[in-house]
Amino acid sequence: MTGQLLFFAFLAAVTIVCGIAMILADNPVRSALYLVLVLFSVALLFLTLHAVFIAAVQIIVYAGAIMVLFIFVIMLLNLGTPERIVDRLKPQQALGPVLGVVFVILLAFIISSLPTGRQQPLSNTLTGPYEIGMSLFTANWIFPFEIVSILLLVAAVGAVMLAKKRI
Amino acid sequence: MPIPLDYYLILSAALFTIGVVGVLIKRNPIVIFMCVELMLNAVNLTFVAFSRYHNDIGGQMMVIFVMAVAAAEVAVGLGILVSIFRNRASINVDEIDLMKG
Numbered sequence: 198m199t200g201q202l203l204f205f206a207f208l209a210a211v212t213i214v215c216g217i218a219m220i221l222a223d224n225p226v227r228s229a230l231y232l233v234l235v236l237f238s239v240a241l242l243f244l245t246l247h248a249v250f251i252a253a254v255q256i257i258v259y260a261g262a263i264m265v266l267f268i269f270v271i272m273l274l275n276l277g278t279p280e281r282i283v284d285r286l287k288p289q290q291a292l293g294p295v296l297g298v299v300f301v302i303l304l305a306f307i308i309s310s311l312p313t314g315r316q317q318p319l320s321n322t323l324t325g326p327y328e329i330g331m332s333l334f335t336a337n338w339i340f341p342f343e344i345v346s347i348l349l350l351v352a353a354v355g356a357v358m359l360a361k362k363r364i
Numbered sequence: 365m366p367i368p369l370d371y372y373l374i375l376s377a378a379l380f381t382i383g384v385v386g387v388l389i390k391r392n393p394i395v396i397f398m399c400v401e402l403m404l405n406a407v408n409l410t411f412v413a414f415s416r417y418h419n420d421i422g423g424q425m426m427v428i429f430v431m432a433v434a435a436a437e438v439a440v441g442l443g444i445l446v447s448i449f450r451n452r453a454s455i456n457v458d459e460i461d462l463m464k465g
Contacts, residue, residue: 271394
């Protein structure tokens, strides 16, 4: 019981610290590596929620494919050097973090006062590929699945259109 | 006793806010994209937490669709970045004001 809570606290601390380090890092490559850490710990949080398949997809798609894309573009555009842009001192740079802290505190108050439902999970089954597949391909989700496949096709064509020098 | 649902919700609220603050204070569009990914992940965490605590698999379906849309968004966004960089040789977001009236 306390073991679960300790593990959750550890994961939450890693996630928050790496997230803050990500937005404080000057070097985009470091930001990307901190983001990988955040994604891995969110995948572990999915595991604590018994969502096995989602955790695996999180690691494969986010920490694998999307991060490779990011690193590749950083390399391609030679953005690995730290930002040396001298910003005009914008109010958002000072106000943003302060308002962020206020926002988190407000949200925490609201969440803890809401009746968010059960404090106990209803069942203890794992959600593996079988359950996901049964729900995705037989029940109500087959139509959104087809739509998403069209969206991915459009995005692939669009990305090539945008990035190519001459069509 | 399992972990209360509120803990997951507060954690994902904090993650989401970190993403928002990152979008506000960073000037490098790639890092801004990473912050958007962070926000999407925070929302995914909320979906999965609700899915488990209410025993409804719909939340996890939504997470799969969010991931697909995030992948599409990153591909198109980075394509736009590459083409901006090719035309202007600078990708500070403050200098990209072509559509400003």
